[in-house]
Amino acid sequence: xxxxxxxxxxxxxxxxxxxxxxxxxxMSGEVQDWIADAVEGLAPTARLMEVGSGPGxxxxxxxxxxxxxxxxxxxxxxxxxxRALGRPAQLFNALTDLPSPGFDLxxxxxxxxxFTRDEFAxxxxxxxxxxxxxxxxxxxxxxxxxxxxxxxxxxxxRYFCYWQAQALPDLLAAAGFSTWSIKTVSYELSPTxxxxxxxxxx
Numbered sequence: 001x002x003x004x005x006x007x008x009x010x011x012x013x014x015x016x017x018x019x020x021x022x023x024x025x026x027m028s029g030e031v032q033d034w035i036a037d038a039v040e041g042l043a044p045t046a047r048l049m050e051v052g053s054g055p056g057x058x059x060x061x062x063x064x065x066x067x068x069x070x071x072x073x074x075x076x077x078x079x080x081x082x083r084a085l086g087r088p089a090q091l092f093n094a095l096t097d098l099p100s101p102g103f104d105l106x107x108x109x110x111x112x113x114x115f116t117r118d119e120f121a122x123x124x125x126x127x128x129x130x131x132x133x134x135x136x137x138x139x140x141x142x143x144x145x146x147x148x149x150x151x152x153x154x155x156x157x158r159y160f161c162y163w164q165a166q167a168l169p170d171l172l173a174a175a176g177f178s179t180w181s182i183k184t185v186s187y188e189l190s191p192t193x194x195x196x197x198x199x200x201x202x
Contacts, residue, residue, distance in 0.1 A: 015155075022154075137201075
């Protein structure tokens with residue numbers, strides 16, 4: 001799977017508009033509940049970072065809850081689009097860049113599922129190190145086994161690594177998280193179940 005992430009990022013960069021057109025624009029249901037769990041008890045002045053902001057839908061929801069969140073993406077086309085919408089987004093690749101320390105929440109919706117298992121473990125550790133004491137990491141994965149390339153939605157290749165919920169606690173503990181909630185959700189119109197995680201650092 002060498003260069004799997006780079007190929008995936010190229011797909012997002014060159015097909016950003018297609019992704020925006022095929023992505024939800026309203027916040028509801030399980031994702032809304034997951035975000036509520038992620039920010040529960042956080043002060044309005046908490047430092048938040050989003051990895052993989054994409055179209056910016058989730059960032060707008062955080063803003064509606066009273067939080068400012070630093071938007072980032074590894075695909076330049078998304079960063080350019082966010083900036084055009086007035087959001088000061090930055091390029092950030094979770095595999096090669098280190099987040100600045102002291103965040104109270106790092107949020108990554110449908111991002112870590114593009115990493116190999118070894119890459120995923122390394123990213124968990126780097127994010128844990130960047131969190132303030134008691135900070136949280138919220139991320140989502142697709143439930144399943146193995147890994148695969150898919151042309152679905154964008155008609156261009158994206159790499160996916162699938163996970164089972166029971167495989168996550170040991171990896172979270174090894175990365176320095178002390179507690180976590182893991183919820184698997186099935187959607188009526190989707191063939192894939194999703195796993196929503198909020199992990200807390202001691």
